[in-house]
Amino acid sequence: GENVEQHPSTLSVQEGDSAVIKCTYSDSASNYFPWYKQELGKRPQLIIDIRSNVGEKKDQRIAVTLNKTAKHFSLHITETQPEDSAVYFCAANTNAGKSTFGDGTTLTVKP
Amino acid sequence: DAMVIQNPRYQVTQFGKPVTLSCSQTLNHNVMYWYQQKSSQAPKLLFHYYDKDFNNEADTPDNFQSRRPNTSFCFLDIRSPGLGDAAMYLCATSRDGGSSPLHFGNGTRLTVT
Numbered sequence: 267g268e269n270v271e272q273h274p275s276t277l278s279v280q281e282g283d284s285a286v287i288k289c290t291y292s293d294s295a296s297n298y299f300p301w302y303k304q305e306l307g308k309r310p311q312l313i314i315d316i317r318s319n320v321g322e323k324k325d326q327r328i329a330v331t332l333n334k335t336a337k338h339f340s341l342h343i344t345e346t347q348p349e350d351s352a353v354y355f356c357a358a359n360t361n362a363g364k365s366t367f368g369d370g371t372t373l374t375v376k377p
Numbered sequence: 378d379a380m381v382i383q384n385p386r387y388q389v390t391q392f393g394k395p396v397t398l399s400c401s402q403t404l405n406h407n408v409m410y411w412y413q414q415k416s417s418q419a420p421k422l423l424f425h426y427y428d429k430d431f432n433n434e435a436d437t438p439d440n441f442q443s444r445r446p447n448t449s450f451c452f453l454d455i456r457s458p459g460l461g462d463a464a465m466y467l468c469a470t471s472r473d474g475g476s477s478p479l480h481f482g483n484g485t486r487l488t489v490t
Binding site: 311312355 | 408417418419420422425427432467471473474475476477478479480481482483484
């Protein structure tokens with residue numbers, strides 16, 4: 267089955283700096299890669315996603331890159347703000363419809 | 378607003394006493410999932426339904442069962458809760474699995490006394 271590794275497990279940055287979270291996956295059949303943000307005590311929510319036919323996608327301060335050959339994808343957050351503090355999960359989906367999650371990254375943005 | 382609704386938000390049950398958690402959706406999505414999430418960990422998939430087709434994860438304990446009587450509702454039954462089953466239980470939907478994102482409910486936090 268699919269295995270997703272996520273790094274780092276914790277990340278602390280100063281407000282205004284950039285944050286990068288990296289994930290690798292094992293199943294070459296995976297073709298959809300969503301990122302979820304989970305604030306303390308709340309449900310995970312989709313923040314951005316990328317499909318396997320695209321190498322990069324950007325939405326305001328958030329971008330995701332995908333390298334299918336190397337089987338890794340990354341989340342980039344620029345100009346971080348305190349409200350970006352949360353746990354971020356990457357995931358990889360196959361056509362079977364299951365999301366395999368990474369273990370999560372706790373991002374802390376210091377004001 | 379179309380959404381995924383879980384009831385109750387907090388559930389306390391006694392060791393060994395059966396408990397049922399419920400989930401409903403107004404998104405008309407084909408796929409419904411149950412995840413277990415323990416503190417500081419990733420959501421762990423227990424099972425999912427693609428329409429009426431039930432898919433159980435290999436490592437989901439037999440203690441956990443699920444029902445999906447119709448498109449809108451899905452239930453999680455824990456037959457004999459143990460202390461290790463205390464967790465947040467998240468219901469999620471997706472339009473068709475595969476390349477569709479998950480829409481999570483707010484979860485039910487289960488406490489076992």
